[in-house]
Amino acid sequence: MTAIDARVTAEQNTTVPSPFPPIAQYAFLSDCHTGALVAPDGSVDWLCVPAFDSPSVFGSLLDREAGMFRFGPYAIAHPTARVYRPGTNVLETTWRTTSGWLLVTDALIIGPREGADTVTPHTRPPADDDAAHLLVRTAVCLKGQVELEMVCEPVFDYGRTPAAWALAADDPSIAATVNGSPDLRLRSDLPLGIEGTRVRGRHVLHAGERAYCTLSWADPSRVPPDSSRAHAMIEATTEYWRTWLAGARIPDHRWRDPLQRSALVIKGLTYMPTGATVAALTTSLPETPGGERNWDYRYTWMRDTTFTLKALHWLNLEWEAEEFMQFVADVEATEDGSLQIMYGIDGRRDLTESTRDDLSGYDGAQPVRIGNGAFDQRQNDVYGSVLASILLHTRHSRRLPRRLWPIVVSQAECATAVWQEPDQGIWEARGEPQHYVSSKLMCWVALDRAATLAGIRGDSTRAAAWRDTAEQIRADILAHGVSERGVLRQHYATDALDASTLLAVLFGFLPPHDERLHNTVEAIATELTEHGYVLRYRTDETDDGMSGKEGTFLICSFWLVSALAATGRLDRARDMMERLLTIASPLGLYAEEFDAEAGRHLGNFPQAFSHLALIEAAGRIILSELLKEL
Ligand SMILES: OC[C@H]1O[C@H](O[C@H]2O[C@H](CO)[C@@H](O)[C@H](O)[C@H]2O)[C@H](O)[C@@H](O)[C@@H]1O
Secondary structure, rough: OHHHHHHHHHHHOEEEEOOOOOOHHHHEEEEOEEEEEEEEOOOEEEEEOOOOOOEEEEEOOOOHHHHHEEEEOOOOOOEEEEEEEOOOEEEEEEEEOOOOEEEEEEEEOOOOOOOOOOOOOOOOOOOOOOEEEEEEEEEEEEEEEEEEEEEEEOEHHHHHHEOOEEEEEEEEEEEEOOOOOOOOOOEEOOOOOOOOOEEEEEEEEEEEEEEEEEEEOHHHOOOOOOOOHHHHHHHHHHHHHHHHOOOOOOOOOHHHHHHHHHHHHHHOOEEOOOEEOOOOEOOOOOOOOOOOOEEEEOOEEEEHHHHHHHHHHHHOOHHHHHHOOOOOOOOHOOOOOOOOOOOOOOOOOOOOEEEEEOOOOHHHHOOOOOOHHHHHOOOOOOHHHHHHHHHHHHHHHHOHHHHHHHHHHHHHHHHHHHOOOEEEOOOOOOOEEEOOOHHHHHHHHHHHHHHHHHHHHHHHHHHHHHHHHHHHHHHOOOHHHHHOOOOOOOOOOOOOOOOHHHHHHOOOOOOOOOOHHHHHHHHHHHHEEEEEEEOOOOOOEEEEEEEEOOOOEEEHHHHHHHHHHHHOOOHHHHHHHHHHHOOOOOOOOOOOOEEOOOEEEHHHHHHHHHHHHHHHHHHHHHHHHHHOOO
């Protein structure tokens, strides 16, 4: 049975339909300060303002009582079609009712203010002139007539504080919250009425007629006063995204659409004020349906972001690398000079985790976590991720910025100091520390890249010392990290497999023809897969401190594609890539995991990890195809 067949069967067998839409049914909007998830019925079920990691005002994603904002035809829940405007994060939803057709367009507004210079692909937008802190929703009746409904019911602080509204005394088309944090301002050309904690508007549109509503949480001067300005702002936002995307070098290939969508998702997960990226838009979408593997991903992991830069590099998008290097240069290291494994998007260090037991969780998956307890973990792969991206950036820009050299030195020293120590590993296991092979091989990456950087800087003493340490690490891994059958292990005390050892291929730890690499890739492809998709490890073989079985991990599946391509098995790589592309959400998005049994996405959404690995996998195959043609 294919994954799609399984999904159809699972849906047919469901007797009581869940009130929560499947994760993959959500559309993603972004203004590079925050993002929204729009359900198929036209309801914004997730929005945190003003920033990605702020408390939610619309939190129906995690509890049906925690706030929503619907704009669509009255009493109709299923749209006819949903698409992004090509090359943008602007959503268009088409509805067919018994009496007519309606088109709704949704965007979080981003781009230069009116009158400001147009943004060109490689020019940074003027400071804080990027997001209008405004959600704009427009509707046009395409045919016949349609009764349009708007219901706006925010609940502040993750569903804790219902909104109190007041209509503006001088303008009844404006409703503002009077107890909000921040204050919200709703404007529409529909007649507005306050019903307790919600504002509602309803109106019949005839063919050719338009309507709009906007919700703002900052500067009221940027709120469009009428439908035509609302429409113009959506056009400007469309232009903004297309202009940004035009700066990417995306090959003219059949995978152009998924590559573009992935680039737009990653850019949409970037917090423009600091250049940090969030790992995903959401918190606590479950990795195990109904289970406890629920995490808050609205933070910046050094690992995730540096992998992101590597992916953007494939698309020649270097501006983001420049921004993130500045973020790295600015963040505060810990006392021993090491970087934390993750930070807040504003660079803050304390991400203490708490649970919100008053929320039902997505489809009953509890707890809902705010903050992430992994923030002070020791994960020794981080130094390698950071140094690999500094080297990539240096090669691309043909210079090693002076401000980055102290980071090179401190990260190389940290890797030297810790590579022999056990850690929590790349998967942030909450069990006992172990000698994870992928952590050690990323320490090898750290010293290998640091040695190259020292050579570029002309520091031959450090270059030689770091090269020497890199060789010691390599020897240690080959002595203790390879099982008797010649496969890289998860950690030194087990023969269990772990998909993170595929990083040995991706970071060039051994030459591509090395037998141990081939054995590892084959073992993962055949023994660590479900329906052809890759698990990061088997939860029954690994103590990660959690209960419940999780889905297959999408980054690992794309890593396998990259590894197959890098080790010369191009046909298999291509086949697997095509299969992975078929399981994208209807709008081309990926969550963190895929439940291959039930054919559904699991975990936080959309997830940078999955999209960045898609870009690298596609890039490697396309490059190999080109090289073969030469
Ligand atoms: O599975 C346990 C851990 O899961 C999360 O970590 C995962 O997401 C991170 C962000 O994308 C990624 O960097 C890491 O490699 C993944 O394992 C969660 O954030 C952890 O707290 C949790 O222990």
